Amino acid sequence: MFQNSRTTVLALVRRGRLGKAAVALVIFFLLACGILAFNMKTIKIEVDNKVIPVTTIFNTVGQALANSNLEFNPEDVVDPPRNSRITKGMRVVVTRSIPIHLTVDKQTLSVRTTAKTVGEAINDLSERYGLQIKDVDEVNEPRSEDLKEQMDIKVRRSVPVVVQADGKTINTFLAPRTVAEVLKKLNIVLGAKDKVSLALNHILTANEKVKVVRVAEKVETEKSEIPYQMVTQPGDYPVGLPDKVISRGSNGIQEQTIRLTLEDGKEVDRQILEQRVVAAPINELVSRGAQTSVSRGGQTINFKKAYIMRATAYCIPGGITKTGAPVQWGVVAVDPRVIPLGSKVYVDGYGSGRALDTGGLIQGNRIDLYMDSQAAAMSWGVRYVLIYLQ
Structure with missing residues (x-):
C-alpha cells in the first residue's frame, strides 16, 4: 500500500x-x-523596371539584398546606400551594372559599370581604378554614345601640346600625330597663305608648340576727304568782328584701290594700286574785317580791335573803381581777360571811355557804362553796341 x-x-x-x-x-x-514578427520589415526593391516586395529581419539595406533571393553585383548602385538602416515601407532603387571591356596602356580590363554613356563609363572607371584618363585622351567610340553590354572601349594616351591660332592659345592633350593631323583634329583649317611654325609632317612630342599665323590679302576701295582751304579777303568792316562767309567751302573726295596684307588680322603691308580724285575740293571764301579806324562825330577813331558787347548802364555816385579811381562819366567796367584794365575804348552811342573797373557779372563780352544820372542809366538800359579797343 x-x-x-x-x-x-x-x-x-x-x-x-x-x-x-x-x-x-x-x-x-x-x-x-x-x-521575429516585431523585427520583420517589408521593403520595396525597384530593379529591372519592376517593384519587388522583400520581407527581411535584417537591419541594413545591404544585408537585406544579400539575403534575398535576388542576384546583385557589387558594382550595382543602390539608393539609399547599402549601409542605410531599414525602415518599414522603405523603397530601394537598384541600378544594374553591365559588363564592358576597357583597354588602356595595352591592358584590357573586364569590368562592370552603371554608366549610361561611354564618357560616363570612362570617368567612372578612371576614378575607380586610378587610371587618370583625361578628357582629351583618344577614345575609339564617341563619349556621348550609349553604353552597351560587352562594349570594347579603347583609350589612347595623349601628350600635352600647345597650339596658338586665331588669337587663342590651346593647351591640350593629344595622342602623338603630325602637325597636320593635330590641326585637323582641333578643327583648325589652314588657308592657302597661312604660316605654320613647324612642318606639317612633323610628329609632335610632349610640350611642343605650334603657332598658326593667318595670312590674308584683300583689295579694298577706300574713299577719303580732301579738306578744303579757307581763303580770306579784306572786308570793309572793323577788324576783330566775326568773319563773313562769302561762299561756303566743301571737301573733295579721293578714291584709292589698295591691296592689304594681314597677319592674324593686323595689317602688315599695303600697296596702292590706283588713286583718283572723285571730286575736287571747293575753297571757302570769307571776308575778314580790315578797318582799323572809324569816323565818329567828325573825328577819326583809331583802334586795334572791335567787339560786339552787351552794355549795361549804371549810376552809383561816389563809388570807387577796381583801380581806385572814382566813378564818373567815361568809366567802363570790363572783363580784364577780354579788355585789359587801363585800356582806352570808344563805345558807340556813349563815346570815349577807359577800362577802370570790373564786376562779378562782367564776364566775356559784357561791359558796364557809368552814367551821370539815374535817368540817363534808365534811358540807356541794356543794349548791344560796338566797342573799339584803342
Missing part, C-alpha cells in the same frame, strides 16, 4: 515537471515569434 502511494506521487511529480517544461517551451516559442 505504501509502495503504491510512493509510485503514484513520483509519477505526478514527473508529469508536473514535463508540463512546466512544455509550457516554458511554448512561451519561448511565442516570444521568439513575437520578436
Whole structure:
C-alpha cells in the first residue's frame, strides 16, 4: 500500500515537471515569434523596371539584398546606400551594372559599370581604378554614345601640346600625330597663305608648340576727304568782328584701290594700286574785317580791335573803381581777360571811355557804362553796341 502511494506521487511529480517544461517551451516559442514578427520589415526593391516586395529581419539595406533571393553585383548602385538602416515601407532603387571591356596602356580590363554613356563609363572607371584618363585622351567610340553590354572601349594616351591660332592659345592633350593631323583634329583649317611654325609632317612630342599665323590679302576701295582751304579777303568792316562767309567751302573726295596684307588680322603691308580724285575740293571764301579806324562825330577813331558787347548802364555816385579811381562819366567796367584794365575804348552811342573797373557779372563780352544820372542809366538800359579797343 505504501509502495503504491510512493509510485503514484513520483509519477505526478514527473508529469508536473514535463508540463512546466512544455509550457516554458511554448512561451519561448511565442516570444521568439513575437520578436521575429516585431523585427520583420517589408521593403520595396525597384530593379529591372519592376517593384519587388522583400520581407527581411535584417537591419541594413545591404544585408537585406544579400539575403534575398535576388542576384546583385557589387558594382550595382543602390539608393539609399547599402549601409542605410531599414525602415518599414522603405523603397530601394537598384541600378544594374553591365559588363564592358576597357583597354588602356595595352591592358584590357573586364569590368562592370552603371554608366549610361561611354564618357560616363570612362570617368567612372578612371576614378575607380586610378587610371587618370583625361578628357582629351583618344577614345575609339564617341563619349556621348550609349553604353552597351560587352562594349570594347579603347583609350589612347595623349601628350600635352600647345597650339596658338586665331588669337587663342590651346593647351591640350593629344595622342602623338603630325602637325597636320593635330590641326585637323582641333578643327583648325589652314588657308592657302597661312604660316605654320613647324612642318606639317612633323610628329609632335610632349610640350611642343605650334603657332598658326593667318595670312590674308584683300583689295579694298577706300574713299577719303580732301579738306578744303579757307581763303580770306579784306572786308570793309572793323577788324576783330566775326568773319563773313562769302561762299561756303566743301571737301573733295579721293578714291584709292589698295591691296592689304594681314597677319592674324593686323595689317602688315599695303600697296596702292590706283588713286583718283572723285571730286575736287571747293575753297571757302570769307571776308575778314580790315578797318582799323572809324569816323565818329567828325573825328577819326583809331583802334586795334572791335567787339560786339552787351552794355549795361549804371549810376552809383561816389563809388570807387577796381583801380581806385572814382566813378564818373567815361568809366567802363570790363572783363580784364577780354579788355585789359587801363585800356582806352570808344563805345558807340556813349563815346570815349577807359577800362577802370570790373564786376562779378562782367564776364566775356559784357561791359558796364557809368552814367551821370539815374535817368540817363534808365534811358540807356541794356543794349548791344560796338566797342573799339584803342
